[in-house]
Amino acid sequence: MADKRAKNVLNRRAFLKTTGAAGAVVGGAGVSMFGLAAGKDPNSYTGLESSQGSAQNFNRERFAVDQPHYVRDQVSQPDRIDARTEVVFSRFYKLLQIWKQGTTTLADLPEPMQSYYRTHTTEFEADLHYVTKLYPLLRKDHKRYGDSLTLAGAWSDAMSSVWPKWDSDPPEVADFPKVDQHGELQAPLKMKHPTKTSKLIKKVAHQMGSTLVGITKLNPDWVYRYPMKRSGFPQNEPIEVPAHWQYAIVVGLPMSWDPFLANPNYGTSFDAYSRSRVLAFRLAAFIKKLGYAARPHVPGTDYDLVVPPIVIDAGLGEQGRHSIVVTPELGSNFRPAVVTTNLPLAPDKPIEFGVQNFCKSCKICAENCPSGAISTGDKVVSRGYRRYQLDISKCHNFWGSNLGPVGCRLCVTSCPYSRKSNWLHRTALTLSSNDPTGMVDPALTWLQKRFFEGPEASKYYMPSLGGENASYREPPWWLVAEDFIDFKG
Numbered sequence: 001m002a003d004k005r006a007k008n009v010l011n012r013r014a015f016l017k018t019t020g021a022a023g024a025v026v027g028g029a030g031v032s033m034f035g036l037a038a039g040k041d042p043n044s045y046t047g048l049e050s051s052q053g054s055a056q057n058f059n060r061e062r063f064a065v066d067q068p069h070y071v072r073d074q075v076s077q078p079d080r081i082d083a084r085t086e087v088v089f090s091r092f093y094k095l096l097q098i099w100k101q102g103t104t105t106l107a108d109l110p111e112p113m114q115s116y117y118r119t120h121t122t123e124f125e126a127d128l129h130y131v132t133k134l135y136p137l138l139r140k141d142h143k144r145y146g147d148s149l150t151l152a153g154a155w156s157d158a159m160s161s162v163w164p165k166w167d168s169d170p171p172e173v174a175d176f177p178k179v180d181q182h183g184e185l186q187a188p189l190k191m192k193h194p195t196k197t198s199k200l201i202k203k204v205a206h207q208m209g210s211t212l213v214g215i216t217k218l219n220p221d222w223v224y225r226y227p228m229k230r231s232g233f234p235q236n237e238p239i240e241v242p243a244h245w246q247y248a249i250v251v252g253l254p255m256s257w258d259p260f261l262a263n264p265n266y267g268t269s270f271d272a273y274s275r276s277r278v279l280a281f282r283l284a285a286f287i288k289k290l291g292y293a294a295r296p297h298v299p300g301t302d303y304d305l306v307v308p309p310i311v312i313d314a315g316l317g318e319q320g321r322h323s324i325v326v327t328p329e330l331g332s333n334f335r336p337a338v339v340t341t342n343l344p345l346a347p348d349k350p351i352e353f354g355v356q357n358f359c360k361s362c363k364i365c366a367e368n369c370p371s372g373a374i375s376t377g378d379k380v381v382s383r384g385y386r387r388y389q390l391d392i393s394k395c396h397n398f399w400g401s402n403l404g405p406v407g408c409r410l411c412v413t414s415c416p417y418s419r420k421s422n423w424l425h426r427t428a429l430t431l432s433s434n435d436p437t438g439m440v441d442p443a444l445t446w447l448q449k450r451f452f453e454g455p456e457a458s459k460y461y462m463p464s465l466g467g468e469n470a471s472y473r474e475p476p477w478w479l480v481a482e483d484f485i486d487f488k489g
């Protein structure tokens, strides 16, 4: 893999000649300030949606590798996720409901939650802390300080108001075409060639509003061992990976730039969740009309599988230190959905464009993370693969107690790769991805820290926890509630 990457980069002499030792991009404050100004151009939003697919403009072929960068551990075995308990969204909200009814002891919890918590005491303490301490404080602070976030809340609610629902039938039924209004069932059409079909599917996905599209064969290690609640699988039986889940098509797009930059309070994941959800449902409908099985796995929580490694397998990016996939075009500001299908397709190859190396020294996300959920250390073996590991309980307890409309995303906002799609970002990315000198990444990290400094991590907390309810940047003018609403009236 290293050889392949070495072939991809320019040689040292050519690189220095081409870039003037990277001076064009890291030449100091003048260039950076110019870049900041360029970043204000509304036409340089990250991943401006394009129905022509022109926002997917990174030359992936030059960085293609045969195997994804995460490494399969030689000793331990892959361990698929029990989504009933191991996915925080799944167990936690059940816990909240149960404890709201007055039950606060472990012995009163139903299975499998009780057994899970007995063997995962750190998670139990963290979830208990949220339910009994943080949640009541959040309610109190929201009453006192929440007016400022009225428009942010309205924006978030509006973005989640279009929300296609999963078919609750089992996948053997829900994923397949149904009889049409004439009582006819479309048999699978004979497609000419998988390569042509992939080209068609990518074009259609872009046309539907997907900024990035990638295709991979589905690795069954990424399918949950036990299902999420609404998936159509029997709740307490292990998932047998359906035979028709042969390929995974990854689609997705970014969150809108201005609210995103004012995370955690003014951004909302529902913005991009809703749009990628709708487009995955549309793409599945398109494939079913060709007579093939298709199932959308979509945000917020309607997944039967773990999405980030599938995004990596499909050649769209690499995992960053914050455990989110970093894509060349959108950085970490990419909200994916997956469509599994038996439509024969030609898979893409994974890519390596320099993120693994960059993350070793950057650590900006870890320094900006209010909860300490992101490790500053090395990768660890988790579930049979070596990768960066996020402390999900810490992350959840912070974003779940944030006054904004659900979430944090500061690690995404502060990541140097998550920049607007302007000339400066593209130049920096080109230099970083091709640099054999090792000079560019530290310089870019320095610039990022120097010119994109955020508040201290402690200031992001709600006032009852000693914080100032800070945001990374000022909110966009159209989300400043005090400028539009008379709260004293």
Ligand code: SF4
Residues within 6 Å of the ligand: 322, 368, 369, 370, 371, 372, 373, 374, 390, 394, 395, 396, 398, 399, 408, 409, 410, 411, 412
């Ligand atoms: S979302 Fe916020 S709390 Fe969670 S890892 Fe990212 S920065 Fe940390």
Ligand code: SF4
Residues within 6 Å of the ligand: 320, 321, 322, 326, 358, 359, 360, 362, 363, 364, 365, 366, 414, 415, 416, 417
């Ligand atoms: S902020 Fe830095 S360390 Fe974190 S994911 Fe982005 S590049 Fe990697």
